[in-house]
Structures are given as structure tokens and as C-alpha cells.
Amino acid sequence: MFSAYTTLFRTPGAMKFSVAALIGRMPISMDSLALIFIVVSVSDSYALAGALSAVASIVVSLATPYWSRVSDRIGQGKMLLRVVPLKLCGLTLFAILVLNNAPVWSWFITIIFAELASINTGGLVRRRWLHVLGPDKSSTAEDEADKHLVNTAYSYEALMDEIVFIIGPITATACATSIAPAAGLIVGMIFMGVGLPLFALQKSTEPPPSPVRVKDPHPPVIGLPIVRAIAIATTFTGGFFGAISIVVVGFSQSQGHKAQSGLLLGLWATGSAVMAIANGLVQWKITYAARFLFFLIALTVLSIPFIFVHSIFWLAVALFFNGFAIAPLVVNAYGVVQDAVPSEQITESFTWVVAGMPFGGAISSALGGWVIDHYGAQSAFWVPLGFMVAALLATLPFFRVYKALIHYSLNRD
DSSP states (O other), X not given: OOHHHHHHHHSTTHHHHHHHHHHHTGGGGTXXXXXXXXXXXXXXXXXXXXXXXXXXXXXXXXXXXXXHHHHHHHOHHHHHXXXXXXXXXXXXXXXXXXXXXXXHXXXXXXXXXXXXXXXXXXXXXXXXXXXXXXXXXXXXXXXHHXXXXXXXXXXXXXXXHHHHHHHHHHHHXXXXXXXXXXHHHHHHHHHHHHHHHHHXXXXXXXXXXXXXXXXXXXXXXXXXXXXXXHHHHHHXXXXXXXXXHHHHHHHHHHTTOGGGHHHHHHHHHHHHHHHHHHHHHOOOSSOHHHHHHHHHHHHHHTTGGGGGOOSHHHHHHHHHHHGGGHHHHHHHHHHHHHTTSXXXXXXXXXXXXXXXXXXXXXXXXXXXXXXXXXXXXXHHTHHHHHHHHHHHHTTGGGHHHHHHHHTSOGGGO
């Protein structure tokens, strides 16, 4: 039953780069929450915390596609060893200024500087899986088996993402509430400073760089309708994720259980992790695009119960079951864009799958913080539901694109 996962684990060098990437991307589940804790501890304002988180997320959305394009051109290792030190320096300066009550404008400047050095580690590690599994053979049988194995690899990395989102929020919350407000941010920086250099130094599994062509240069992949169709929908989905994070913290505090916010977000990720494992075992008979739309609808429906919760217990239940749709949604989003671009631009296309998520999260974090401050955390649960409805509506202008993708022959899936 688990033979596909066994094959992944036996792939030479794969577990080394996957574990390094797991450590290196821990901050993606910690930084936003850590930022909220450190800013609220100093300013006592969720609105300011949401605004800073929003600005940081917008910058991330702009920076990650650029660095992924650089990675395709010069290689993952060279790109990471240039960018990671800049990110660590920026976050360090931000923490120092906040804790010393520097002018608020300086907080915005330093977080912008830090996030300009943001990279999409999830896209980098999935690109490596695609490289080491070699799913571009000519024989039909091998090609079909390889592509199912790639789906398993993406599902496995979705599981790793959920492990990050289980451990990260709990760690950030525990550090910020039990040690010091800045501790969550500092621990995230340690994870990054260890994991990403280890990932960068593994050359045997690194995809070869593809220098810019003099003739027939590839334009940015966001110009392709297929990539835009996914990117716009996931941008609104990112708004859902961002809103949930800040509203759960606010709701937990309003119930007198602020320390449990990390546990609640970890439970949310646990639900997604369960489905990540299951998704990797299934040999699907429908296309990536059909699966993407199905799980987009499922995530919207499973977001409705949030507006009815009035206790920590029922919020935990709603979060767990809501998580069931997350991992499959992201896995199939990657699958849709995988075949839409030349191999020289796969990392860039992978990044566009999630690049808009921080932008959506930026808007929803600011909006969620404002609603919490003015109307309470219970009312703020309408914000994530609204973003999921918007994600569904965003697919309508691309009806023909999705229709064509869904009717692709199964040997492309």
C-alpha cells in the first residue's frame, strides 16, 4: 500500500535534501505568528501587527518569483548562499528596533528589507524531486509510473509542510509566551540558518542551471493563462490562511486561552497532514485541474462552520476537518502548472502557485486585525470565509482554461 513512499525514501540523496528543506522552511509557519506576538507585546495593537504582517507578505509575494527565476538561471545553491544572510540580517535588525521602541516607521522599513530576501523553499524542494525522479522518459508505462510517483513526492512534501505548520506555531507560541516576545522570531531564524545552507550544499541532487537564452528567451511564466488561473485562485486562498492565523490568536485570547493558539493551528495542520498522506497513495483517474477545483470547493464548504463556533473545543474540531482540503489543494495546484512551462522555468512556475498567497494574507491579516479590534474575534471569522468565496469566483474568468485542462488525456496526469 505504501510502496510509492518506500520508493521515494530509497531515492539516492532525496531524504537528505528533503530533511534540510524541512528545517529550512520552518520559519514560514513561525514568522507571521512570531511577528504578531512581538508587535502586540510592545504596542498592544492587533491592527498594527496585522499591518506589519500585511506589508511583509506583500514584499514576499514580489520577491519569491524573482529569486526563483534567479535559481533557475544560476542554480539553487548559489542563489541560497547569497540570499539567506540578507534575510537573517534584516530580521535581526527588525527585532532589535521593535524591542527598543524605535519609531514605528523603522519597523516597516526593516521588515521590508528582510522580506526582500524571501525565497520559496517549497518550490525548490519540489523542483529537486522532479529532477531526481526524472519523469520525462519516453516509454508510456515508465512515464505513467513516474508521474504517479511525482504526485506522491508532492504529497510527501505537503506532509512536510504540515509538519512545519504543526510544530512551528506551537514552537513560536511557546517561545513567545514562555521565554520572551522575540524568542519565536529568533528560533525561526536559527532553523533557517541551519536548514537552507545544508540544502544549498547538496550538489548531487541539484537541478542544473539554465542560463538566459540569447535566442528565444523564455518570458515570465505568469504571462501564461494556465499559471494565472492557478495563481489568482491561490492568492485568495492565501487570504484565507492569513485570516485564520490572526483570528485564531484573537479568538483564543478572547476566550482566555491565548497560549493555546499555537496548538489550535497545529491541529489545523494535522488535518491537512492526514490528507497529504492519503493523496500520495491514490492513483487518481482525473486530472490535476479537476482535483484542484474539487478541493477548492471543499475548502470553501469546510470554512462555513467557523462562523458558528463559540468555544475553543468546537474551533479545534472545525479547524481539524477544514485542514482535510488544504494539502490536496496545494498538491494539485503544483501539478497543474508542472507541465505548462519549459523545464528551464519549473521553479519559477512552482513559486507562482504560492507567491500570491502572502499577498492575499497581507490583505486578510490587516482586515482580520481591524475586525478583531472593532467587532471582536467571533465576527472576524467571516473574513476567511469571504476569501474562500472570492477564490471560487476567481476561477470563473478562466472557465475555458480549466475546461481544457480537465479534458486533457489521462496520460498527461
